[in-house]
Amino acid sequence: MVERRKPIKVNEAIERVMNYKRGGSVRFVSIEESYGHFLGEDLIADHHVPPFDRSPYDGFALRAKDTEEASRNSPLQFEVVGEIGAGSVFDGEVRHMQAVRIMTGAQIPAGCDAVVMLELVEELNEDGKSSILLKRSLTAGENISVAGEDTKKGDVLAQKGTYVNPGIVALLATFGYKQVPVSAKPKIGIIATGSELLDIDEPLKPGKIRNSNAFMVYSQIIRAGGEPIYFGQFSDDFDTCYEQVNDAFHQVDFLITTGGVSVGDFDYLPAIYEKIGATVLFNKVGMRPGSVTTVAEKNGKLLFGLSGNPSACYVGFELFTRPIIRNFLHSDHPVLKKEVAFLGTDFPKPNPFDRFVRGHLSYENGRLMATPVGLDKSNVVSSLGAANILILLPGGTRGYERGMEVSVILLEDQEGMKVQEFIQSDRNARRRQRHDG
Amino acid sequence: MVERRKPIKVNEAIERVMNYKRGGSVRFVSIEESYGHFLGEDLIADHHVPPFDRSPYDGFALRAKDTEEASRNSPLQFEVVGEIGAGSVFDGEVRHMQAVRIMTGAQIPAGCDAVVMLELVEELNEDGKSSILLKRSLTAGENISVAGEDTKKGDVLAQKGTYVNPGIVALLATFGYKQVPVSAKPKIGIIATGSELLDIDEPLKPGKIRNSNAFMVYSQIIRAGGEPIYFGQFSDDFDTCYEQVNDAFHQVDFLITTGGVSVGDFDYLPAIYEKIGATVLFNKVGMRPGSVTTVAEKNGKLLFGLSGNPSACYVGFELFTRPIIRNFLHSDHPVLKKEVAFLGTDFPKPNPFDRFVRGHLSYENGRLMATPVGLDKSNVVSSLGAANILILLPGGTRGYERGMEVSVILLEDQEGMKVQEFIQSDRNARRRQRHDG
Missing domain, CATH: 2.170.190.11 (Molybdopterin biosynthesis moea protein, domain 3.)
Incomplete structure (x- = not known):
C-alpha cells in the first residue's frame, strides 16, 4: 500500500514549524570567546562615546x-x-x-x-x-570630538540574537563587557538511517554509499548556531531504530534524522513517530528536492525527518531547522535572507514543482547574478561545495532564461530575515511577475 | 621634530606586504571538527559519483x-x-x-x-x-543515475585553501576523508599600546578609554582564519615595550601592535622596529582612516603596526593582515572580494584622500546598495557592528551622490580574490569612470 500524502506549501510548512519556536537560556563567555556567538541580551552603552571632549589628531x-x-x-x-x-x-x-x-x-x-x-x-x-x-583662524569646536557625539549612554547598540562579529566585539569591549551574555546553543541530535550507508572510512561496496548527510548536517548545525550531537548511523531495523530514536530524543533540544521518510517499505520513521507519540506537522512539502521532509513534535519538542537524499537533506535543514535554531538563539530574524537576483544562465527544464536549486551568487557591475551549480540532480553532492545560495524557481513554468528575475536564499548571510518578511517577499515577487507578464 | 612620511598607494602597500607571504603547514582534524577550517590539500574524488548506476526514485x-x-x-x-x-x-x-x-x-x-x-x-x-x-513506454536510461555522471574518480572538487563549508564537508564524507587535511592556522600575536587604555572591566577615568582594539583584532584574526594570542596591554615606556615586543615576536608567526605608530612623542613603535632590526616596508599609506599603518619585517617575519584608532585599526587589518593570513592557509584568493555597488545615500564630504568608509551592503531589486553606517568619524566604534563592507571612495572628488557606482570590499565573504584581481578592479573602475565622465 502506498500512502498518498497531501503536500503543503513551503511557507505554510515554515509557519507550522515556527509555531513551536522557543528561546533558550543565556550564559556568559569571556570576550575572547564571544566571536561567532549570538548576543543573549541587548548590548547597551554604559557611557557616552566619546566619554569626554577629545582631540582626533595630534x-x-x-x-x-x-x-x-x-x-x-x-x-x-x-x-x-x-x-x-x-x-x-x-x-x-x-x-x-x-x-x-x-x-x-x-x-x-x-x-x-x-x-x-x-x-x-x-x-x-x-x-x-x-x-x-x-597662520589661520579656527572656529569654536573645530577638530574636537564632542562627548556623546557617537553614542549616548543607555543606547541599544545591538539587539539580542545578533551574531557577534568583530565590530560587535569592539562594542562589547568599549562598553565594559569582559564577560559577554550569549545565547546558549541548542543541542541538536543527528541520527542517520539507511542500510545502504557505509561509514566514511569503509571501502565502497556494491550497492552502498558513504554516509555524507550526517556530517553535512553536523556542520550546517554549527553554521546555524547549534551544537550538534551525532548519535551514529542506525540500521533500518524497526525496533532497534525506535529505541535509539526515543533515547536520543530525550537528550537533545531538537532531533534530526536523515533518511527513512520516503513512502517506501524500508522507511520506518513515520511508524517511529507514531510509536513515540509525536504529532506529524507535515510529511510532504510542495517542493523539489525535499518533498518528503517530515516534521513532528512531542510536548513542544521538534523532530526533523530530513530526506536521505543529500540535496533534499541540505535544503530541508536550511528551510525548516535553521529558523528554529536562530529563534532559540533569541534572533527575531531567524530565516535566511531572501533576495532578488538575475539568472546567470538558461535553465530550460520544465518545472512542475517549486524548486530550490543550489546556486552560486556572483556580482556583475552591481547586480546579483545567480547561476545554478553542477547538474543539479537531487542526489548530486559535488555541487554543494560551491553553493552559496538556493535559487527559488516557482513551479508551473516551461523553464527559465538568462537574465530573468529570480528569488535567491543567501546561505552564508548572518543577518537573516523575519518569517513574515520571507513569506511576503514571495507574494511581492509574484505580484511583480504578474505585472511584467 | 616632526618626521615627514611619504605615503604610498594602498595597492602598492598590499603588494609590498605580499612579497613576504609564506604558506604554513598541514595538519589533520576529524571531519566533525573540519567546518570553518581551510583545506590543506586539494579535495580529490576517490571514486565515481554515483559509484554505480542507481535509481533516483522508489x-x-x-x-x-x-x-x-x-x-x-x-x-x-x-x-x-x-x-x-x-x-x-x-x-x-x-x-x-x-x-x-x-x-x-x-x-x-x-x-x-x-x-x-x-x-x-x-x-x-x-x-x-x-x-x-x-501505461506508458520508457526510454533506455530513463530515471537512471549513471555511474560517474556527477563526478569522475580523480577529479579535484575543491582546491587547497578553500573554506570548509557544509557542502565541502559533504564532499569530504563522500570521498572518505574521515581525517581532513587542513591548513595549520598562523599564530598571531597582539600587543595593545597606549597609556590612555583601560582594561575592559576598569571603571572609566578622566582622559582614559577602554581597550577595544585588542579584542576587535582578536576576533578579526579568528574570522580571517588565524589563531590569536593576546600578550596584553603595554605601557608607553620604551624599554619595557621593546622587551615585550621582542619577546612576543619570537613566539608567533606574525605580530600585530595597535597604537603607537603616529608621528607623536609618545609613539615608540618606529623606534622599537629599529631596535629590533626590522625593515619598515611602509609607514604611511594614502588612505583614511589608517594612514599611519606601518608594516615591518625581520627575517621574513612581519610586524603589523596598526593604528590605535579603532576604525583605522579595523581597516588596516582587513587590507594588509588578512591576505597574509589567507595565504598562510594556502588560499590563492587571499584578498577580500571587491565588487561594484551603488551608493545608497549622498556622501557630501569633500574627499582629498582615498577613503574606506564602513558601510552596510543591502539589496534592492537585484542591485547591490552600499550605505555608510554611523557618522563615520574615524574614532567612532558603534557603526562597526553593522558594517559588512568597506566602501572605497577615491580621493580628489567633491563628494558622492546617491546612486553613483562605488567599489565595495565584502568583509564577510569567504571566497576572496587574487591580489592582482583586486588591484586590477580599481583600474577597471577608473576606466569606467573616465568613460562615464
Whole structure:
C-alpha cells in the first residue's frame, strides 16, 4: 500500500514549524570567546562615546576666539603651556594666547574649544620657552570630538540574537563587557538511517554509499548556531531504530534524522513517530528536492525527518531547522535572507514543482547574478561545495532564461530575515511577475 | 621634530606586504571538527559519483525495450521478480517482461535500463504472484543515475585553501576523508599600546578609554582564519615595550601592535622596529582612516603596526593582515572580494584622500546598495557592528551622490580574490569612470 500524502506549501510548512519556536537560556563567555556567538541580551552603552571632549589628531589645543586674526601674512604666536599624552589630563586652565600640545585621543583641556593639527603650525623654541606660530583662524569646536557625539549612554547598540562579529566585539569591549551574555546553543541530535550507508572510512561496496548527510548536517548545525550531537548511523531495523530514536530524543533540544521518510517499505520513521507519540506537522512539502521532509513534535519538542537524499537533506535543514535554531538563539530574524537576483544562465527544464536549486551568487557591475551549480540532480553532492545560495524557481513554468528575475536564499548571510518578511517577499515577487507578464 | 612620511598607494602597500607571504603547514582534524577550517590539500574524488548506476526514485526497474507498446489504453503487465532496498543488490538478471521493485539509491539490477516511479504503475497481486501494470513506454536510461555522471574518480572538487563549508564537508564524507587535511592556522600575536587604555572591566577615568582594539583584532584574526594570542596591554615606556615586543615576536608567526605608530612623542613603535632590526616596508599609506599603518619585517617575519584608532585599526587589518593570513592557509584568493555597488545615500564630504568608509551592503531589486553606517568619524566604534563592507571612495572628488557606482570590499565573504584581481578592479573602475565622465 502506498500512502498518498497531501503536500503543503513551503511557507505554510515554515509557519507550522515556527509555531513551536522557543528561546533558550543565556550564559556568559569571556570576550575572547564571544566571536561567532549570538548576543543573549541587548548590548547597551554604559557611557557616552566619546566619554569626554577629545582631540582626533595630534596637535595643539587652544581658544578659537584667540585665533580670529591669524593669517598666512600675519601669523599669531601662542605660548605652549603644557603637553598631554592620550590618557593624561591637563591640570589647570588654558588662557588667552596659550596652547597645550595634545595627542590623539587626549581630553581637551579646560578653556580650550579647538585643536589645530601638528602639521599646520610652526614650532618655536626660544630661551627654553616653547611657542607655536598659527597662520589661520579656527572656529569654536573645530577638530574636537564632542562627548556623546557617537553614542549616548543607555543606547541599544545591538539587539539580542545578533551574531557577534568583530565590530560587535569592539562594542562589547568599549562598553565594559569582559564577560559577554550569549545565547546558549541548542543541542541538536543527528541520527542517520539507511542500510545502504557505509561509514566514511569503509571501502565502497556494491550497492552502498558513504554516509555524507550526517556530517553535512553536523556542520550546517554549527553554521546555524547549534551544537550538534551525532548519535551514529542506525540500521533500518524497526525496533532497534525506535529505541535509539526515543533515547536520543530525550537528550537533545531538537532531533534530526536523515533518511527513512520516503513512502517506501524500508522507511520506518513515520511508524517511529507514531510509536513515540509525536504529532506529524507535515510529511510532504510542495517542493523539489525535499518533498518528503517530515516534521513532528512531542510536548513542544521538534523532530526533523530530513530526506536521505543529500540535496533534499541540505535544503530541508536550511528551510525548516535553521529558523528554529536562530529563534532559540533569541534572533527575531531567524530565516535566511531572501533576495532578488538575475539568472546567470538558461535553465530550460520544465518545472512542475517549486524548486530550490543550489546556486552560486556572483556580482556583475552591481547586480546579483545567480547561476545554478553542477547538474543539479537531487542526489548530486559535488555541487554543494560551491553553493552559496538556493535559487527559488516557482513551479508551473516551461523553464527559465538568462537574465530573468529570480528569488535567491543567501546561505552564508548572518543577518537573516523575519518569517513574515520571507513569506511576503514571495507574494511581492509574484505580484511583480504578474505585472511584467 | 616632526618626521615627514611619504605615503604610498594602498595597492602598492598590499603588494609590498605580499612579497613576504609564506604558506604554513598541514595538519589533520576529524571531519566533525573540519567546518570553518581551510583545506590543506586539494579535495580529490576517490571514486565515481554515483559509484554505480542507481535509481533516483522508489519504483520498478525493467528493460525499456519491453515497454515500447505500453499505453493508457493497452497497459502492459510485468512480473515482479524481486525487491531491493537501498544498500542491497539484486542477484541474477532481469529478463523479458520482468521488473524488480527498487528503492531510491539502490543499484540498478543487471539487465535493466530504466526505472518507472512507484506512483505511475498499478500493483497487482494474484495467487501470491506480484505484477505491475504499466501505461506508458520508457526510454533506455530513463530515471537512471549513471555511474560517474556527477563526478569522475580523480577529479579535484575543491582546491587547497578553500573554506570548509557544509557542502565541502559533504564532499569530504563522500570521498572518505574521515581525517581532513587542513591548513595549520598562523599564530598571531597582539600587543595593545597606549597609556590612555583601560582594561575592559576598569571603571572609566578622566582622559582614559577602554581597550577595544585588542579584542576587535582578536576576533578579526579568528574570522580571517588565524589563531590569536593576546600578550596584553603595554605601557608607553620604551624599554619595557621593546622587551615585550621582542619577546612576543619570537613566539608567533606574525605580530600585530595597535597604537603607537603616529608621528607623536609618545609613539615608540618606529623606534622599537629599529631596535629590533626590522625593515619598515611602509609607514604611511594614502588612505583614511589608517594612514599611519606601518608594516615591518625581520627575517621574513612581519610586524603589523596598526593604528590605535579603532576604525583605522579595523581597516588596516582587513587590507594588509588578512591576505597574509589567507595565504598562510594556502588560499590563492587571499584578498577580500571587491565588487561594484551603488551608493545608497549622498556622501557630501569633500574627499582629498582615498577613503574606506564602513558601510552596510543591502539589496534592492537585484542591485547591490552600499550605505555608510554611523557618522563615520574615524574614532567612532558603534557603526562597526553593522558594517559588512568597506566602501572605497577615491580621493580628489567633491563628494558622492546617491546612486553613483562605488567599489565595495565584502568583509564577510569567504571566497576572496587574487591580489592582482583586486588591484586590477580599481583600474577597471577608473576606466569606467573616465568613460562615464
